[in-house]
Each structure stands twice: as C-alpha cells, then as structure tokens.
Amino acid sequence: MEHFLNLPPDGSAHGPAIDHLIGIVHWLMIVLFVGWGTFYLFTLVRFRRSRNPKANYAGVKSHVSSYLEVAVLVIEIVLLAFFSVPLWSKRVDAFPAEKDATVVRVVAEQFSWNVHYPGPDGKFGKTALGLVDADNPLGLDRSDPDAKDDITTINQLYLPVGKSVIVHLSSKDVIHSFGIPPYRVKQDVIPGMSIPLWFTPTKTTDEIREELRMTYSVADVMKKVKKVALPSMSTMPIKKGMDMSNMMAMQDYTDQSGGTLVSKNDKLTSENIDKIFDAGRSSVAARPTAGLDKYVSLEEVKDSSGNSIVAKNDVLTEDVVTKLVETGMKEVNVRKISNMDLFVVMQDYADKSGSQLAAKGDAVSEELLTKFADAAINEIVLAPATPTEIACAQLCGLGHYRMRGYVSVVTPDKFKEWYDQQEASLAPQQAAPDSTASAAAPQDTVAAQGSQEIHH
Numbered sequence: 152m153e154h155f156l157n158l159p160p161d162g163s164a165h166g167p168a169i170d171h172l173i174g175i176v177h178w179l180m181i182v183l184f185v186g187w188g189t190f191y192l193f194t195l196v197r198f199r200r201s202r203n204p205k206a207n208y209a210g211v212k213s214h215v216s217s218y219l220e221v222a223v224l225v226i227e228i229v230l231l232a233f234f235s236v237p238l239w240s241k242r243v244d245a246f247p248a249e250k251d252a253t254v255v256r257v258v259a260e261q262f263s264w265n266v267h268y269p270g271p272d273g274k275f276g277k278t279a280l281g282l283v284d285a286d287n288p289l290g291l292d293r294s295d296p297d298a299k300d301d302i303t304t305i306n307q308l309y310l311p312v313g314k315s316v317i318v319h320l321s322s323k324d325v326i327h328s329f330g331i332p333p334y335r336v337k338q339d340v341i342p343g344m345s346i347p348l349w350f351t352p353t354k355t356t357d358e359i360r361e362e363l364r365m366t367y368s369v370a371d372v373m374k375k376v377k378k379v380a381l382p383s384m385s386t387m388p389i390k391k392g393m394d395m396s397n398m399m400a401m402q403d404y405t406d407q408s409g410g411t412l413v414s415k416n417d418k419l420t421s422e423n424i425d426k427i428f429d430a431g432r433s434s435v436a437a438r439p440t441a442g443l444d445k446y447v448s449l450e451e452v453k454d455s456s457g458n459s460i461v462a463k464n465d466v467l468t469e470d471v472v473t474k475l476v477e478t479g480m481k482e483v484n485v486r487k488i489s490n491m492d493l494f495v496v497m498q499d500y501a502d503k504s505g506s507q508l509a510a511k512g513d514a515v516s517e518e519l520l521t522k523f524a525d526a527a528i529n530e531i532v533l534a535p536a537t538p539t540e541i542a543c544a545q546l547c548g549l550g551h552y553r554m555r556g557y558v559s560v561v562t563p564d565k566f567k568e569w570y571d572q573q574e575a576s577l578a579p580q581q582a583a584p585d586s587t588a589s590a591a592a593p594q595d596t597v598a599a600q601g602s603q604e605i606h607h
C-alpha cells in the first residue's frame with residue numbers, strides 16, 4: 152500500500168511507523184468505500200419502487216447493520232488507541248535530552264524561514280523586537296554574552312545525520328506550517344507560541360537524492376520542435392475607455408515632462424489606454440501578446456548591426472518576442488521548454504571526444520539539454536536538486552510559494568565543518584560588537600554559500 156501511495160522517500164527514524172499508519176488508514180477507507188458503496192447499490196435495487204409500491208413503516212428488523220457499525224467503530228478505536236495515539240504521544244512527549252540533540256530555533260515569517268543555532272555554548276542569545284531589521288530578521292542581541300557565538304541563517308537548515316533534532320518553532324506574523332516531507336514532520340507555526348518538534352534524520356540529503364534518481368529522455372524534449380508564427384506590430388487607433396488587454400505596447404509612452412506613462416511590453420489595459428489617450432495621442436504601436444513562454448528558441452537571432460539579441464535556448468518571454476518582432480521576423484524555430492531546471496544530473500557526462508559536458512550535481516538547463524542532444528546522448532539520469540525542503544504547508548499569503556527553506560542533512564563531519572565555518576565568519580564581528588552593519592556579515596555569507604551548496 153505504501154508503495155502504491157507513492158510517498159516521498161523516508162529519511163526519518165519514526166518515518167516507517169507513520170507510513171505504516173497511512174497505509175492502514177487507506178486500507179480501512181478502501182474497505183469502507185467498497186462496503187458502503189455496495190450497500191448503497193443493493194438498497195437501490197432491493198427497495199426499488201416496482202417491488203415496494205407501498206412504504207414499509209416497520210423498517211429493518213435484522214441486526215446485521217448495527218453489528219457492522221459497531222465493527223467499524225471498534226476498528227477505528229483500535230487504530231486510534233493502538234496506532235495513532237502512541238505514535239503521536241511519542242512525537243510530542245518523548246523528546247530526547249537537549250544535550251543529545253541538535254537544537255535549533257526556526258522563526259517563520261512572510262516569506263522565509265529564519266534559522267537560529269545557539270553556537271558552542273548551547274545557549275540561545277536574547278532576541279528583541281526592537282532589533283529586528285532587514286539585516287537582523289531574528290532581532291538577535293549581539294551584545295548579550297550568550298548571543299556572541301550564535302549562528303543565524305535564512306532558509307538554510309543544516310543538520311547532521313543520525314542525531315536527533317529538536318526544532319523550536321515560532322512565527323513573526325501569521326500562521327505558517329513547518330513541513331519536511333522526506334523527514335515526515337509537519338507542525339503548524341503559530342505567532343506568540345514556541346512549539347517544539349523533534350525527529351531523527353537517518354539519511355542525508357544526498358542519500359535521499361540518490362533514491363530519487365530517474366531517467367529522463369533528452370530525445371523526447373528535442374522532438375518537441377516546431378515553427379511558431381510571431382505576432383505582427385501595428386499602429387492602432389485608440390479611444391478613451393478602450394480595452395486592449397490582449398495587446399502590448401511596442402514603445403514607451405511618456406507625458407510632456409518625460410515621465411513614463413506606459414512602458415514597452417506593458418499590457419494595454421483600459422487604464423493604460425486612457426493614460427496614452429489623455430497625453431494627447433490617438434493611436435498606439437501595439438502587438439498581440441504571444442504567450443510563447445513555454446518555448447525556447449532554437450536559433451540565434453542577430454539585429455541589423457550583427458549583435459546577438461536572442462541566444463539559442465533563450466525562453467521566448469514577451470520581452471524576447473518583442474525583440475524578434477522588431478527585427479521583422481515572421482516566424483521562429485522553437486522547441487518546448489523542458490522545465491527541468493530544478494533538477495541536477497546524477498553522473499558525469501562527456502561527449503564522444505571525451506570533453507566534459509556536465510559533472511554530477513550540475514543543474515539541468517535548456518542549454519545543457521541541447522549540448523546532450525548535440526552529443527547524441529538520448530537519456531540522462533537526474534534527480535531533484537533540493538529533495539529536502541521546508542515546505543510551508545499553510546497558505547500564508549500571496550508569496551507563500553516563495554517560502555522555501557533548504558534542508559541540508561549532511562554527515563557529522565561535514566556538519567562540523569559547516570558549523571566551524573559559520574563560527575569563523577563571526578570572529579571579525581566579535582572584535583567590533585558595536586557595529587550593526589557587521590551583524591549582517593554571517594547571514595550574507597550563508598545566503599551566498601547556500602545557493603552553491605544545495606547541489607552537494
């Protein structure tokens with residue numbers, strides 16, 4: 152059943168128990184669905200009008216249905232009392248000792264995860280609302296002795312494998328939800344509360360990525376080639392209140408003092424048309440929107456002076472389409488975009504002459520796919536770049552989808568290396584504790600490293 156449900160890989164010590172419970176709950180639901188469904192169909196036939204012209208006021212006399220209901224109730228009580236509640240109580244009660252665990256605070260905000268490590272002293276430094284700013288989202292008070300060695304990161308949660316983790320969760324604004332599917336944890340994060348959560352990662356991020364290896368057909372993407380017509384530009388008369396939302400401006404429109412009213416590539420909504428009209432114009436240079444951003448160009452396009460304006464493998468965004476339209480082109484050779492840029496290749500690849508095309512861990516780009524195709528490599532092995540992410544499982548606002556924290560579960564050695572590095576980058580700031588600017592330094596370093604280290 153667990154296999155059939157296609158659950159994400161499980162890298163947590165308590166994961167198998169959770170998956171097992173998910174499995175039996177599904178079995179119970181299948182039995183109930185089939186049982187009640189069959190009973191419903193049975194009643195439709197058995198109590199049809201032609202056979203029962205008169206209603207029977209006595210109703211059912213047998214006790215079978217009562218026994219069945221009791222049986223369902225008993226099964227549900229067993230599931231709750233012997234599976235769910237023990238599992239749940241272990242999650243919320245049987246916390247490991249803090250000295251045996253990696254202890255970390257995670258403070259959610261719209262739309263990021265702020266991570267706070269206590270440093271070697273094991274004590275979280277004081278935080279204060281008044282100190283919160285863009286460079287110090289946690290409001291950490293670096294003048295507090297306990298705070299001197301504290302490490303903070305944004306959207307980067309590093310953890311060593313094989314050691315329990317205790318995460319103290321809180322939120323600065325709205326309700327978020329801290330969920331890491333491969334580690335089978337999920338907990339709502341509520342402003343004004345500090346909620347602890349614990350789990351023991353048994354697999355590193357790299358190991359989980361290995362489990363997600365899959366073969367991808369380069370040949371199939373390359374087959375999705377076609378010629379698409381480009382929209383043409385025209386000068387259209389305008390009137391006040393006109394709506395041309397499916398068209399876009401092909402030039403900037405300014406008022407008398409030179410202020411921009413409507414920019415090139417802006418949609419010609421009725422407000423924008425009114426702005427242009429009110430500025431004393433009676434026509435507008437426009438083209439229909441192309442909606443070709445699902446395609447990448449197969450050709451390089453140069454302007455009249457020979458400068459490349461669209462490179463091979465560029466996505467045909469509206470900006471790019473405008474550039475093509477301006478050259479007077481009527482159609483362009485494209486292929487469907489692969490949408491594989493969140494994946495990395497899982498082995499080294501070289502062309503026939505032996506020169507390297509990609510190394511394990513390289514991100515899959517449209518350009519790289521074209522290189523593979525040119526080298527006649529038809530299939531590649533890939534996996535998600537970031538298989539262990541903190542997903543916010545709560546619709547917490549319009550930027551909710553941007554709220555992605557990267558979890559890097561690494562070997563204890565690598566974790567120590569990372570931790571020491573973070574500590575080392577704190578050193579110059581300790582020499583100048585009064586400087587607020589330097590408080591940002593460790594975070595900048597982390598943010599910069601983070602983007603590179605995702606692939607490791």
Ligand SMILES: [Cu+2]
Pocket residue numbers: 259326327328543544545546547551554
């Ligand atoms: Cu959120």
